[in-house]
Amino acid sequence: MRAVTLSKLLLSACLIASSLAACAARPPASDPDALAEYEETNDPLEPTNRVFYVINNGIDTVLLRPAAQAYRFVVPQPVRNGVHNLLANLGTPVLLGNDILEAKPRRAGDTTMRFLINTTVGVVGVFDVAKDWGYPSHDNSFGTTLALWGVPEGPFLFLPVLGPSNPRDAVGFGVDTAMDPFTWVGQGAAVVALNWSRYAVSAVDQRERVLDAVDQIKKTALDPYATFRSLYRQHRASEIEQTRNDNRATIPVWFPQPAKAAAR
Amino acid sequence: MLTRRTLLQLTGAASMLALLGPALAAPALAQSAQQATAFVKSTGDALVAVVNGPGSPSDKRHQLQQVIDSTVDVDEIARFCLGRFWRQATPDQQRQYMALFHEVLLNNIAAKLGEYQGVRFVMGRAQEREDTDVVNTTVERPNNPPTQVDWIVSTATGQPKIIDVVAEGTSLRLTQRSDYASYLSRNGNNVKALIDAMQKQAAQSG
Numbered sequence: 001m002r003a004v005t006l007s008k009l010l011l012s013a014c015l016i017a018s019s020l021a022a023c024a025a026r027p028p029a030s031d032p033d034a035l036a037e038y039e040e041t042n043d044p045l046e047p048t049n050r051v052f053y054v055i056n057n058g059i060d061t062v063l064l065r066p067a068a069q070a071y072r073f074v075v076p077q078p079v080r081n082g083v084h085n086l087l088a089n090l091g092t093p094v095l096l097g098n099d100i101l102e103a104k105p106r107r108a109g110d111t112t113m114r115f116l117i118n119t120t121v122g123v124v125g126v127f128d129v130a131k132d133w134g135y136p137s138h139d140n141s142f143g144t145t146l147a148l149w150g151v152p153e154g155p156f157l158f159l160p161v162l163g164p165s166n167p168r169d170a171v172g173f174g175v176d177t178a179m180d181p182f183t184w185v186g187q188g189a190a191v192v193a194l195n196w197s198r199y200a201v202s203a204v205d206q207r208e209r210v211l212d213a214v215d216q217i218k219k220t221a222l223d224p225y226a227t228f229r230s231l232y233r234q235h236r237a238s239e240i241e242q243t244r245n246d247n248r249a250t251i252p253v254w255f256p257q258p259a260k261a262a263a264r
Numbered sequence: 265m266l267t268r269r270t271l272l273q274l275t276g277a278a279s280m281l282a283l284l285g286p287a288l289a290a291p292a293l294a295q296s297a298q299q300a301t302a303f304v305k306s307t308g309d310a311l312v313a314v315v316n317g318p319g320s321p322s323d324k325r326h327q328l329q330q331v332i333d334s335t336v337d338v339d340e341i342a343r344f345c346l347g348r349f350w351r352q353a354t355p356d357q358q359r360q361y362m363a364l365f366h367e368v369l370l371n372n373i374a375a376k377l378g379e380y381q382g383v384r385f386v387m388g389r390a391q392e393r394e395d396t397d398v399v400n401t402t403v404e405r406p407n408n409p410p411t412q413v414d415w416i417v418s419t420a421t422g423q424p425k426i427i428d429v430v431a432e433g434t435s436l437r438l439t440q441r442s443d444y445a446s447y448l449s450r451n452g453n454n455v456k457a458l459i460d461a462m463q464k465q466a467a468q469s470g
Contacts, residue, residue: 033348037445077407212379220372222461226446230439238433 023047042156043229049158053225056163060207068207080208082126087202088137089118089125094176098140102148106248110135134253138246139239142179143172147240156229164232297390300397300417303424307335307415308385308401315380325374332373337418337425338366344427345441346455349448353455361455364462371469382406385413395420396427403431 024046027034043049071080092115099108114137117130131137146168147153154167162173177183182195221227251257314327332338342365343350353361388400397417404410416428429436444458451457 034449037348037449041442041446081407216372216376220368220375220465221443222447222458222465223443223450227439227443230442231434234434234438235432242433 041226041229042153042233044155045157049156050225052158052160053228055160056158059161064203064207065211067204068211071204071208072211080205083201084205084209085118085122085128086125087198087205088128089115089122090182090198091180093182094142094180095138095140097179098142098145098176101142101145102140102243104243104246105250107138107140107243107246109250110138138243140243141169141172142175143169143236144240144243146172148244153236156233158225158229164228166236169236296419297392297397297399300415300424301387301390301399303335303417304390304399304401304415304426305387307331307426308387310335312383312385315377315383321374321377324377325370328374328377329370332370335426337421337427338369340418340420340425340427341369341437341440342366344437345444346458347441347445349444349453349455349458352453357455357459360459361462364459364466367466368462371466375469380405397424 023044024038026044027038029035075083092111096108096111096115099111113133113135114128114130117133117135118125118128121127122129128137151168153169157165157167157170159165159170162170165173182198185191217227217231218224310331311328314324314331317324317327319327339362342362345365346353346361350358383403383405385404386402388402390397390399392398393416395418397419399415399417401413401415402410403413412432414430415426416430417424418427419425427437447461448454448458
């Protein structure tokens, strides 16, 4: 009964969203301040985005947030860290693929060494030994790769289930999924079930890590939607710049370094 | 005691400085970054002392207020966050907004104190950006991944003051400004509506 009303609600919300296909009105040129703000916010689809924000927020409140809270309550911190490390290790193919596509040899090297060390010494990735051995972790996605290739971000989007995004990151998400060998390998119900459990555990893991931060924002922001939008866009921009500026030399530590060799 | 010789030396040094002024500009900049680093270090130490120190939440809130008042240019941040609406507000509204901003900021930081128990931070490098100094730090909390936090220090008022905190690439004051701007645009660009909402916020946590 309850599920029926919820799905009806979702359906009607989707219909409203698509039939309106609403656009935020562009302020006239006579109001330069408002116009500058409109351009800075980069959210011409705001009315539609807000509908999806409300839907996602509802799903989060009844499903994901309680799941994350239960996960935090039941599973002790060291085990949660292990789960997180394991999931990160499973993400190696996509990470490495993007490191290479971005022509970042040191990042690709870090990713490779992390996979080799953590899969063996770190027991299939449960323990992040590589971090202490000088191979720090980093994030990467095809959205970042596209950005480094010069593709513009496009307007802000709030997507159903996925949350804050933009066309570039949305395409990136699709390519990352396609790039992931786990999407393609294996057949049968067991593999499908394993894949879906991975998505589910990964969603709960991600949500648990931001429980306090998200609660705090919802409590303190006057307009949480605008705050999440701003945070997402700033964070992505900084992540992309960090990747762009990671131009460490590719000489391995065990190889004679040019400066030291000259000194000798 | 100021002897004639030292006086001569001093004037000599002063004239040398005046002559070499332009040449010394570059090291002087580096010095300002150094001062900013020392300032952030002492501010961070003071904050950590409050967070990890003894005392009831209300004691800590009071201590926190003292640290913030002496190290953060809250007025400047408040004006920045209101953006173009600062000029539209009446002097009375400006005064109300300013007082509320101080209170809400303090409440928001005080509410986080518990989460930051056991916090420590590692100083990074400092660099000049426009007319501010940016000091990088890494904030470490037990059971949390380390966070990159940049402190933006301005000496526009004569003494070093923090005018922004950037955590993992997200600026505190930019985020706050977009929150207020969005709230205002959804409430007829009426500063009174924002002040009412802030009053409600202040009352809730107070």
